[in-house]
Amino acid sequence: MSLITWLIIIILVLNTTGAIFTVLREVRDISTTWAWLLVLIFLPIIGFGFYLFAGRGLSTKKLRRIQREYESGVKAFVSLQKHENARNKLLPPTDYTPAAKALTAFFLNTAQAPVLAHNQVQLYTDGEKKFAALFRDIESAKHYIYVEYYTIYNDELGNQFQQLLIKKAKQGVTVKVLYDAWGSMGASAKWWRRLTDVGGQVESYFSSKHPITDFRLNYRDHRKIVVIDDHVGYIGGFNVGDQYVSRKPKFGYWRDTHLRIIGNTIYALKIRFTMDWNATVGEKDEIAYNVEQDSPEGQSGEGMTAGSTPIQIVASGPDRPTQQIKLGYTKLITSATKSVWIQSPYLVPDDTVIDALVSAAMSGIDVRIMIPDMPDHPFIFRATQYYATYLARAGVKIYHYQHGFMHAKTVVVDDAIASVGSANFDIRSFKLNFEVNAFIYDRKVAGTLAEIFEADMKQSYLLTPAIIASQSRWLRFKQDFSRLLSPIL
Structure with a gap:
């Protein structure tokens, strides 16, 4: 040779x-x-x-920092739970179904997530309206503004957002911003200096002193949380950038779902932010855990519930051995007696979730999944198409949203229980990203989300056997190949 x-x-x-x-x-x-x-x-x-x-995992040092804050956060959650139990029944009797009881117990045991009652919830599906509300709340801030986003872009909306934070920092309001470096490319330290120079604090989640040698795609902070003055909180799918307010021609209309919450749940959001912030910063910049003894006063508003919505804030991430949000999704699906309606930009489930969806569909449950009809990541889009075809053949109704880009992460079961948050229906959200969702036990909110789903169906088409049969061999090859990479996409 x-x-x-x-x-x-x-x-x-x-x-x-x-x-x-x-x-x-x-x-x-x-x-x-x-x-x-x-x-x-x-x-x-x-x-x-x-x-x-x-492909690399989290460093031992970073895991220790997360674990330290997890233990501190759990103590705060336990205190919050005891306080809430002393004040309120966890769930109204009419909504305390066996499925709700099982799910709340599961999250309480695995995620130390108390059920917090007496919340008002406002739903936003349009970016312009969501950010208009958020900016109004920031304008009204008197004490603190805590912000955590996967993406904060240096563009028109991002600069508008930053300028508002600068204004509040100059007024003496405590401003803390936590963002993900991978998701927020373009938002450099120089760009953030305009805020830090006037007293704001900005941190990149797990930033490294050696970004070249320690840079990795996985283990991103995908959470979206804002808490203001122990008064109002936000959680959902919108990030900060022009595309999220439909200003990018590539995506057209950006369809997402976000919650504005007034009530006891904001304390859970505050604790979650505190855990993430303290795991990132040095000891001198840490936030003290402080569970308030009085819940915020409710305020009525257009589209809001009457202040009786129970919510659990559930986080998951690669730092925990249990994939809480994924298993919560699975429990929701397997507990359904009538319907399971899901919206997600990515559909790359693992075998556990696939089995739950197929089993539900074959049991006569109305299982519907809505995904976008355009890609933002080519391989993930082809893998999503593969699983959409697979599930459609098993009896799941797959809808392709055509009026722009579908980015909502929602689940509605039996018009009674719902989830809204940052976690997609894919392996990356289940086990590789740091995520947070609100699980909502309110028939009115769940019913509203179901109505939104039905309205979105009018902008979508159903994946039929004829459409599947018309797919070219080349398209099927790309789907099959992308599916092989699905565990690491």
Whole structure:
């Protein structure tokens, strides 16, 4: 054999050995392990570069910091729970269904998430209206503004948002901003200096002093939380940027879902932000945990409930062994007696969720899933198409939203229980990202979300057997290939 042949053999042997060692040195599920072996073996050298970017786990130091704050946060949640139990019944008897009882107990045991009653909820599906409300609340802030977003862009809306925070910081309001560096490309330290120079505090979630050697795609802070003055909180799917207010021609109309909450739940949002902030900053900049003894006074408003909505704020992330939000979704699906309606920009579920959806559909449950009809990430879009086809063949009704980009992350079960938050219906949200959702036990709110779903159906088309049969072989190949990478997308 020639020298070149020997070199190729040596490279392949070393590459394969290195791939096996690299992948097996961290504990992963079998599907993820095989996906990474596929990448590393069939993309010699290049695959290892991709692994450094997207495959490494969290460092031990970072995990310790998260664990320390988790323990402190749990104590605060327990205090909040005891206070709430002393004041209120957890759920109104009419809504305390067996499914609700099981789900609240599950989240209480796995996520230390108390059920907090006496909330008013306003739903936003339009970015302009959501940010108009948020900006009004920021304008009214007198004590503090806590902000946590995956994406804050240096664009027209982002600068408008920043200028408002600068104005409040100059007025003496405490302003703290936590953002994700990967999701907020363009929002540089220089750009943020305009806020920090007037007293605001800005941190990138788990920023590194060595961004080149420690940069990774996974383990992103995908949460979207705003808390203002122990008075109002926001949670949902909208980030901060022009595309989220439909100013980007690429996406057209941006369809999302977000909650504005007044009531006891804002304390859970405040604790969640505090945990994330303290895990990121130095000790001198930490926020003290302080569970208030009086819930905020309710305010009525257009589109709001009467102040009786019970909510659980549930977070999940790669720092915890239990995938709380995914398992919560699964419990919701398996507990359904009538309907399961889901909206998500990405549909890349694991086997557990697939089995739950298929089992529900085959049991006569009305299972509907709405996804966008346009991509924002090519591989994820093709993988979403693959699973949409698979589930459609199993009896799940798949709707492709055509009026712009569908970015909402909502689940409505039996018009009685609902979830709105940051977690998509994909493996990345289930196990690789830090996420937070509001699980809502209110028939009025759930019914409103169901009505919104039905309105969105008028802007969508149903995936039928004829459409599936018309797909080209090349399209099916791209879907099949993307599906192989689904555990690491």
